[in-house]
Amino acid sequence: MVTRQVPKPSELFELMKFKKPQLNAKKRRLDAALTINDLRTIAKRRTPKAAFDYTDGSAEDEISLARARQAFLDVEFSPSILRGLSDTVDTSTEIFGGPSALPFAIAPTGFTRLMQTEGETAGAAAAAAAGIPFTLSTLGTTSIEKVKEANPNGRNWFQLYVMREREISYDLAQRAAKAGFDTLFFTVDTPVAGARLRDKRNGFSIPPQLNPGTIVNAIPRPWWWWDFLTTPKLEFASLSSTGGTVGELLNAAMDPTISFDDLAVIRDLFPGKIVVKGVQNVADSKKLVDLGVDGIVLSNHGGRQLDRAPVPFHLLPEVVREVGNDTEIAIDTGIMSGADIVASIALGAKFTLVGRAYLYGLMAGGREGVDRMIHILRDQIERTMKLLGVATLQELAPTHVTQLQRLIPRRTA
Numbered sequence: 001m002v003t004r005q006v007p008k009p010s011e012l013f014e015l016m017k018f019k020k021p022q023l024n025a026k027k028r029r030l031d032a033a034l035t036i037n038d039l040r041t042i043a044k045r046r047t048p049k050a051a052f053d054y055t056d057g058s059a060e061d062e063i064s065l066a067r068a069r070q071a072f073l074d075v076e077f078s079p080s081i082l083r084g085l086s087d088t089v090d091t092s093t094e095i096f097g098g099p100s101a102l103p104f105a106i107a108p109t110g111f112t113r114l115m116q117t118e119g120e121t122a123g124a125a126a127a128a129a130a131g132i133p134f135t136l137s138t139l140g141t142t143s144i145e146k147v148k149e150a151n152p153n154g155r156n157w158f159q160l161y162v163m164r165e166r167e168i169s170y171d172l173a174q175r176a177a178k179a180g181f182d183t184l185f186f187t188v189d190t191p192v193a194g195a196r197l198r199d200k201r202n203g204f205s206i207p208p209q210l211n212p213g214t215i216v217n218a219i220p221r222p223w224w225w226w227d228f229l230t231t232p233k234l235e236f237a238s239l240s241s242t243g244g245t246v247g248e249l250l251n252a253a254m255d256p257t258i259s260f261d262d263l264a265v266i267r268d269l270f271p272g273k274i275v276v277k278g279v280q281n282v283a284d285s286k287k288l289v290d291l292g293v294d295g296i297v298l299s300n301h302g303g304r305q306l307d308r309a310p311v312p313f314h315l316l317p318e319v320v321r322e323v324g325n326d327t328e329i330a331i332d333t334g335i336m337s338g339a340d341i342v343a344s345i346a347l348g349a350k351f352t353l354v355g356r357a358y359l360y361g362l363m364a365g366g367r368e369g370v371d372r373m374i375h376i377l378r379d380q381i382e383r384t385m386k387l388l389g390v391a392t393l394q395e396l397a398p399t400h401v402t403q404l405q406r407l408i409p410r411r412t413a
């Protein structure tokens with residue numbers, strides 16, 4: 001039997017606590033995003049298909065990216081209990097000779113103003129506010145000097161493609177050093193451009209061409225087009241080639257003849273730290289350590305180059321075991337959550353980079369969208385650490401992580 005009573009008006013009023021409506025539509029939209037996937041959904045709604053697909057897609061059958069994300073989904077955490085934690089955890093770390101408030105940085109991405117007109121300026125300013133490093137790509141759409149202006153006191157990193165015309169690359173490295181960029185990422189997984197089939201199917205080119213398909217697609221996305229047409233022309237800030245299909249542009253920037261010899265030249269040119277990005281096996285990691293690099297990034301370029309490439313997260317434990325004491329190891333590809341970052345640090349990565357997570361935030365809401373991306377990842381990192389029973393990143397250990405698929409023995413190189 002249920003006992004019933006007449007509701008009292010005062011009790012009803014208690015229940016009726018309406019929140020003040022958020023009148024700022026952008027803030028309302030971004031506050032509703034609780035995960036990076038939520039930001040991706042907003043980004044997709046607001047960005048023309050060709051630009052969204054350029055960001056979201058990867059190479060060939062997109063297997064590299066799917067596997068990299070699956071590897072993170074296959075993480076099982078093992079928490080420690082009753083660790084007498086305080087209310088806060090320390091997420092700060094030292095990487096490549098300097099500090100970062102969080103164990104991730106914004107990865108270098110080309111064509112960034114195409115995704116949303118604020119582009120790298122939004123990324124660099126958000127990184128400055130959060131105390132994390134920002135990386136500018138050789139194919140960036142904002143100049144080295146403008147990025148410095150957006151992040152004047154924080155850490156800026158420069159990503160270098162060693163191009164056919166070596167002098168252009170060397171000049172860029174020197175310009176970045178002059179502007180106070182403290183670390184250079186030499187990207188090595190791009191002897192040629194990967195086959196981004198979505199771009200081919202979309203007929204994607206820079207600048208975007210208007211045809212019946214793009215016009216229909218533009219109708220529900222007027223703000224992107226408004227931004228595109230009313231802000232400075234989309235250009236590569238550091239390169240002279242300005243137009244063509246993405247494949248043509250990338251192939252112009254990349255050179256299949258680059259070799260280990262180029263590393264020595266860059267080393268002499270750039271006074272800061274030299275990190276090689278796109279390392280994909282133990283043998284190359286060892287060779288790079290012998291050549292004296294300051295760090296390596298285990299990465300397959302977000303799955304945008306070689307499809308069916310090794311999953312960086314799977315490679316991590318072995319590379320850490322072999323060279324972890326001799327160099328600093330960072331990792332990227334597939335990171336969509338703070339938990340992915342925590343798992344990477346637990347398995348010995350010193351640091352991580354996020355590419356698409358940043359760009360989804362940018363497309364969802366410019367600078368505020370990138371702030372939201374950082375907020376979501378920070379929140380997830382802090383909560384995961386607390387639930388694991390650790391107060392600092394240094395306390396994270398391989399015993400906190402089981403890779404479920406890795407229980408099956410794999411062929412070793």
Ligand SMILES: Cc1cc2nc3c(=O)[nH]c(=O)nc-3n(C[C@H](O)[C@H](O)[C@H](O)COP(=O)(O)O)c2cc1C
Nearest residue numbers: 107108109110137187301302332333334354355356
């Ligand atoms: C749209 C886009 C453009 C990129 N451009 C570059 C680039 O110019 N140079 C580079 O070294 N890496 C580039 N990358 C790769 C990223 O630096 C990073 O390795 C990758 O995005 C990590 O994977 P994630 O997107 O899953 O985080 C790009 C990635 C994306 C998504």
